[in-house]
Amino acid sequence: DTGVSQDPRHKITKRGQNVTFRCDPISEHNRLYWYRQTLGQGPEFLTYFQNEAQLEKSRLLSDRFSAERPKGSFSTLEIQRTEQGDSAMYLCASSTPGTGGMTEAFFGQGTRLTVV
Amino acid sequence: ILNVEQSPQSLHVQEGDSTNFTCSFPSSNFYALHWYRWETAKSPEALFVMTLNGDEKKKGRISATLNTKEGYSYLYIKGSQPEDSATYLCAPLEAASKLTFGTGTRLQVTL
Numbered sequence: 730d731t732g733v734s735q736d737p738r739h740k741i742t743k744r745g746q747n748v749t750f751r752c753d754p755i756s757e758h759n760r761l762y763w764y765r766q767t768l769g770q771g772p773e774f775l776t777y778f779q780n781e782a783q784l785e786k787s788r789l790l791s792d793r794f795s796a797e798r799p800k801g802s803f804s805t806l807e808i809q810r811t812e813q814g815d816s817a818m819y820l821c822a823s824s825t826p827g828t829g830g831m832t833e834a835f836f837g838q839g840t841r842l843t844v845v
Numbered sequence: 846i847l848n849v850e851q852s853p854q855s856l857h858v859q860e861g862d863s864t865n866f867t868c869s870f871p872s873s874n875f876y877a878l879h880w881y882r883w884e885t886a887k888s889p890e891a892l893f894v895m896t897l898n899g900d901e902k903k904k905g906r907i908s909a910t911l912n913t914k915e916g917y918s919y920l921y922i923k924g925s926q927p928e929d930s931a932t933y934l935c936a937p938l939e940a941a942s943k944l945t946f947g948t949g950t951r952l953q954v955t956l
Contacts, residue, residue, distance in 0.1 A: 833891030
């Protein structure tokens with residue numbers, strides 16, 4: 730296991746279509762995060778999991794977004810009825826909680842979504 | 846939503862120059878502060894995880910300091926090199942939950 734992997738790396742979709750992204754974290758990491766990054770901004774928090782439990786979801790996230798981590802390993806992020814404003818880089822990261830959540834997060838290379 | 850501010854937004858320096866950036870965050874409920882470097886076409890990579898007021902960490906030519914009472918951290922790069930060109934992100938951790946990133950400082954180092 731060499732790191733966090735995300736699939737696909739790039740996705741172009743038509744407005745209104747559904748898309749699903751996958752993230753495979755580092756195997757011993759039980760925390761998994763999803764972030765979204767748009768041009769000129771830092772990564773914006775979407776949601777995170779501890780094992781299979783979704784602990785927090787951003788209030789900025791509409792009902793069109795859903796994430797799962799069914800067995801506490803890989804995670805999927807689905808966007809339904811995509812809009813042009815959903816175009817962004819979607820980043821996944823994983824970490825171990827360490828002592829009070831202080832260990833570094835390891836990031837995947839992201840999935841770049843373009844909605845046309 | 847945690848308010849994290851980084852300055853400057855972007856910076857252009859010559860090779861050999863030393864530089865520094867600032868990260869400001871709410872001092873209440875502080876738990877830890879992370880610094881990441883994000884090079885173009887790569888993943889963000891952790892530089893430092895800092896927890897104690899007055900802490901100073903160093904990795905090669907890069908160092909960081911932390912003031913949790915007033916809510917800021919400085920990142921210093923000594924003798925900048927072109928390979929230091931990247932976006933530098935800070936992310937405070939509140940109540941041991943999620944990392945909240947600032948908008949980053951984009952550094953460009955030219956010869």
